[in-house]
Amino acid sequence: MATALVTGATAGIGEAFTRLLAAKGYDLILVARDTKRLQERASILIDTYQIKVEVLPADLAIPAQLEKVQARLSEIKRPVDVLINNAGFGIKDSFLQSQISDEILLLDVLTKAPMQLTHAILPQMLARDSGIIINVSSVASFIAGGTYSAAKAYLTVHTESLHAELAKTNIKISALCPGFTHTEFHQRGKMKMSSLPNFMWLEADRVVADSWRTAMAGKAICIPGWQYKILSTIARFGPRPLIRRVGIKVRMGQRAK
Secondary structure (H helix, E strand, C coil): CCEEEEECCCCHHHHHHHHHHHHCCCEEEEEECCHHHHHHHHHHHHHHHCCCEEEEECCCCCHHHHHHHHHHHCCCCCCCCEEEECCCCCCCCCCCCCCHHHHHHHHHHHHHHHHHHHHHHHHHHHHHCCEEEEEECCHHHHCCCHHHHHHHHHHHHHHHHHHHHCCCCCEEEEEECCCCECCCHHHHCCECCCCCCHHHCECHHHHHHHHHHHHHCCCCEECCCHHHHHHHHHHHHCCHHHHHHHHHHHHHHHECC
């Protein structure tokens, strides 16, 4: 039986990935900070899909706990076939007012953790010439919207680079770059989202389904939703001064008033 490991597995896009993978028959390893929620999620998945589920509580910003997840990915006798690097959070404050400790945590979770976990799993994937890695980035990686955008830009570009390096193998790697999606993300970050029109919101299940299809098709980047395909094209090819202004406007709109 194939096995998939999902970080940030208890809510939002990560939780949607657990259901998609379970429906496809994968046994699961669930990684998140909240042990109780992990256990609840595991019980539901076991009862619903009759699969095996391993719970691995870990705060990926803490080196010793990140190393636990790395060690699990490196186990030769219990290989992991799919890695979903999804864990993340955002900071609503401007870099001019934010705490540097929060900014460092952001980088640790959004860039360092997926880099280390990907580095841990690739040797086994290369040895058997198979595997799937999906890095959950953001359409924000194409704009200048603070350190969150910068961190996600790293993740998107790193994924694109690995996609090129792995082109002659059977390993699939893809960056999922969604726009605003109905999850707990914005609520946890205390971001003001009431002014965002309804048509700009995506649903996690659709985002995840699009991401899986894109990865299986061997494509490097998935941008779900027609609205975000248009916006990301403008962001990538439009005048950078304009893109910078738009990015800052988006960030300012998320800050509680």
